[in-house]
Amino acid sequence: MKVALYLIPVTLGDSPIDLVIPSHNRYVIQNIRHFIVENERSARRFIKKIDPAIEIDDLQFYILNKHTSPEVLAAFLSPIFKGEPVGLLSEAGCPAIADPGADIVAIGQKMNVQIVPLVGPSSILLSLMASGFNGQNFAFRGYLPIEAEQRIKTLKKIEQSIYNQDQTQIFIETPYRNSKLVDDILKNCRPTTKLCLAADITCDNEFIKTLTIQEWSKKVPKLEKRPCIFLLYK
């Protein structure tokens, strides 16, 4: 196996490994002893799920968060220079997409480390595929501002990009604020604009539905506490 920084996707929610993770990823994980992780507990749980035979206590975990300094991040990659591969796991989905992993990848690129991204579930990509929206031009905006006035301004601005640029708009929210966000969308976007709500992607109760704002207004969905992706298009 190449001595590289492997970007290892993690299951979303409780979905089984074989549903969303190629078997090659298991082989890669079995051959790595150094893992950079957001949360050690969930990383241990995922690795155990991948292969219960792996001796978790023999592995080295390096904790990554927004506050980890660039110097510490660079040190996390040092096993590579001694000939040992390193894995990067996020808490859910694909590392470095909508999570803090991108910083360590950027440092790896600067240090001329080989970066190997592995295939796995991305709720952003899966929801875009299933939305029926433009997949040739799209923007992922992360979280919208929390403050009411700013939030509505941003919402209206990104709605403009649908019509001006023919661009699908994708964003996320902390699950406990989902209802508030749906409310803001239904109140502030054009009745004919389409909204795709995608919740619990790859899980048993997966829900992905596209309707116009007008149609959603007649049956406001309950998404409280469900991880959800929001997509807007014309």
Next chain:
Amino acid sequence: MKVALYLIPVTLGDSPIDLVIPSHNRYVIQNIRHFIVENERSARRFIKKIDPAIEIDDLQFYILNKHTSPEVLAAFLSPIFKGEPVGLLSEAGCPAIADPGADIVAIGQKMNVQIVPLVGPSSILLSLMASGFNGQNFAFRGYLPIEAEQRIKTLKKIEQSIYNQDQTQIFIETPYRNSKLVDDILKNCRPTTKLCLAADITCDNEFIKTLTIQEWSKKVPKLEKRPCIFLLYK
């Protein structure tokens, strides 16, 4: 298995199935007899690769391209209303992302068909993960204009979005025009802007490298005829 429209990702280039496709996808494909495809020959080859035991001649293929009318597309989904699942395959990567599949998904959403996106390789997502660029705010722009003046104008405009909006910019090109595009980027973007070149993703000769425009200018890469993703960020 649910009676639904399954969105089935395909390998990129010659990469082995187990490297990039979860084993669940094999099970789904084994249980589908109706496939909407861009290219029948490559779809048959992929299905044979997934499971050589599948009787390809018993399967029904429906050909999808830019010119297929909405009425014909809607008819492609009719097996679902008779209780039979339908699969959508693109030529490479994830259906409905940077290819014509999105139209049929939109029709499916309108007809209230359940849409189930499956996990698989997306060169856009994999290159973004490995670029080290902002994964919390990014835009995929598809192809840039071909005409020289328009193309440079677009390039400068999207470069602005990196600095104004802190947004990673992603785009593609027809492989035989890759060198021309690299040339345009190196000539027209700021020396400090970073360019990630990602070629032959998931294949043996995978190449993913981030450098500044200034650095690339000293060693212009040869990407002729290699499928490539271009990413810009600060």
